[in-house]
Amino acid sequence: MRVSTGRKVFNIVVSAILLIVALFPIYWLISLAFRDTAELSGNISILPKTFTLEHFVKLFTERGYVNIIKNSLIATIISTVFSLAFGLAAAYVMVRSRFHLWVKAPLTVWVLLIRILPPVAFIIPLYTTFSNAGMLGTRIPIIMACILINLPLIIWFMMTFFRDLPEEVEQSAKIDGATEFQLFWKIVLPLVAPGIAAISMLSFMYAWNEYTYSVIFIQKSSSYTIPISLALLNTEDNLTQFGLVAAGGVISVIPITLFVIFAQNYLIAGLSSGAVKE
Amino acid sequence: MNASIAKNKNQGFDQDKAFPHILMAPTILVMLALTVYPLLFTVYYSFTDYNLLKSRKNGVNVIGFQNYVKLFQNPIFRTAILNTVKFTICAVLLETIIGLLIALFVNSLPRGQKVMRTLLLLPYLLPTVTVALAWRMLLSSNYGPVMQWLVNMGFKNLSNYNVFFHVETAFWAVLAIDVWQSSPFVFLLCYASLQGVPTQQYEAAELDGANIFQKFWYVTVPNIKSGIFLCLLLRTIDSFRLFDKVNILTGGGPANSTTTITQYLYTFGIKNLNFGFGSAGALIMTVIVMILAIPYIRNAISSQK
Structure with missing residues (x-):
């Protein structure tokens, strides 16, 4: 297909505008993080004149960022691992018709509802419970909150993946004498690995970004x-x-930057799966 | 491996029978503890005068519908509902239209689609807190580039103007930031549906002499309808619970012009430990969200069947 010159110019102009609008705020955040305080207290130009790591050093030495990053990482990783383990197991049982459990139907509806309901629906009783149990000073409440956010997402997402897997594979493995556990661990899970990769990154991202709870x-x-x-x-x-706020902002986007660089396709497949599957 | 299989079969305890129960148990326990139990208590608290501090002395008393009456008589709560509805309608419409237009544009590009998709998606991937802060610095009255640019464009009265401190602009600034962050999500979903439209359909329409608008209306729209529908619903659910941007940028002010329902409940039900009152508000919000989500629930459940 030949593209006319007018169309070419239009494409370039619109692309440029879209990219500037989408990326300039991100550029601004990053560029402020590396300018020295003197520059930041004057008239700030679009292009940086200085380069410094002083704000990052200050975050680590004076603002306890070693501990803060540790807290974020621990809560994110523990909650993601637990949500994945629980969610994968439940989603598999929920879509396979050979498992007869009455809770499957109500749980399917419930999982969807939880994904929809606002955090305020749960937050007060959870707060009083954690408070009474003396856990508010610990990491447990945040880990629980992240599990509450991610478990329904993982179950819903993985149900479609497991359903797309032909059950015949499992039946033939069963005839060969494999137990259900071996079947699930050695045959089914490796087959849905791309789905697990995608939803792990999404869960990590949601837990890492969590603010309301x-x-x-x-x-x-x-x-x-x-x-x-x-x-x-x-x-x-x-x-x-x-400078400090911008430097903290830069630290906050490191994980997602790594995902975009190294696992972009999985991440985007995970995010857009809703449109393709439902 | 064969030996271990044989051993498993001989055990008195039937692993295969226990299997689904063992796999389901953790999720059911977590769901009971983190969702069923708190939801029931939110309902119960909403009919009491429960206040974390005062109830230590006076106990918790059931007071019927008093919290609900108080809420509906409260002008700030009514403002919060109105703001939330206004925000949801504006955000969902703008994000869907902008996201769809960008998707159509990127999908029409002869090359570079993949790079554009990734770069345009970035705003959606950032933590909301980071987005709020980045925009605060962009819109800052002290050397924020957006405000400087507006002043240079001739809006001289905007020098030293803080958009978040004025009733006329605070709401729209928060809305604009949300549109900036979430339109890429709509873009991604619409773009994914556009990629799924079979090219033969366009070719057939061309043979029939369809112009570009007819092709859009009779080929593109029917194919991406479900994708757009999904965007509308997901964005509605998400916009309705708006909290983090508001709490960070304005705290609900100025003059409650940016107070959403969640922000209201945070300030007047949770921070001041007025848990009975807060629970009643939470329940009202829950009911509204469930009504809004009925089409989504119906659709999603039939897709999982």
């Missing part, structure tokens, strides 16, 4: 996660804090 459950500065500490930096006198 965290802002209510986290009360001690020793258990701050990255989103909470960023929001707090933001409330401080911000004229001089631009």
Whole structure:
């Protein structure tokens, strides 16, 4: 197909506008993070004039970012691992008709409802329970909140993957004498590995970004996660804090940057699966 | 391996019978503890005067529908509902239209589609907190490039203007930021559906002499309808619970012009430990969300059958 010159110009102009609008805010965040404080307190130009790591150093030495990153990583990884283990197992049983359990039908509806209902529907009783159990100072509430967010997502997402897998494979393996456990672990799970990769990244991302539950459950500065500490930096006198806030922002996007660079196809397949499957 | 299989078969405990129960048990326990139990207590608290501090002394008393009456008489709560509805309608419409237009454009590009898709998706992948902060710095009255640009364009009265401090602009600024962040999601879903449209259908329409608009209306639209429908519903559910951007950028102000339902409940039901009152509001919101989501639930459940 030949493309006319007018169309070519149109394509280039529109693409450029879209890219500037989408990427300039991200560029701005990154570029502020590496400019020195003197530059940030004057008239800030579009292109940086200085380069420094002072804001990152300050976050690590004065703002406890070693601990904050550790908190975020621990909550994210533990909740993702548990949600995956529970969710994969449940989704598999829920789509296979040879398993007769009455809870399957109500659980399918419930999982979907949980995905839809707002966090405020659960947050107060969870708060009082964690408070009464003396757990508000620990990591448990955040890990639980992330499991609550991700488990329904994983179940719903993996149900479609397991369903697309022909049951005959499992039947022939059973005839060969494999137990259900061996079948699930050695045959079924490897076949849905691409789906597991996609949903793991999404779960990681949602847990890493979690704010609503965290802002209510986290009360001690020793258990701050990255989103909470960023929001707090933001409330401080911000004229001089631009560098710190921007540097924290850059740290907050590291995992997703790695996913985009190394596993883009899985990530995008996961995000767009809704449109293709449903 | 064969030996171990034979051994398994001989055990008195039937692994295969226990298998589905063992796999389901953790999820059921988690769901009971983290969703069923709290939801039931939210309902119960909503009919009580439960306040975390005061109830230590006075206990928890059932007070019937008083919390609900108080909520509906409360002008700020009514404002919060209105703001939430206004925000949801504006955000969903804008994001769907912009996302769809971008998807049509990218899908029409002769090359570079994949790069465009990845780059345009980036805003959606950032943590919301980070998005809010980046935009705060962009819109800052102190040297924020957007405000500087507007001043240079001739809007002199905008120097030292903080968009988040003024009733006329705060709501729209939060909306614009949400549109910036979430339109890429709609774009991705629409683009994925567009990729699935069979090219033969376009060719057949061309043979029949269809022009570009007819091709769009009779070939593209029917093929991507379900994708758009899904976007509308997912964005509605998400926009309705708007909280993080508001809480970080405005805290609901100025003059409650950006207070959403969740922000209201956070300020007046959770932060001040007025849990009975907060639970009643949470339940009202839950009911509204469920009504909004009925078409989605119906659709999704039939797709899992």
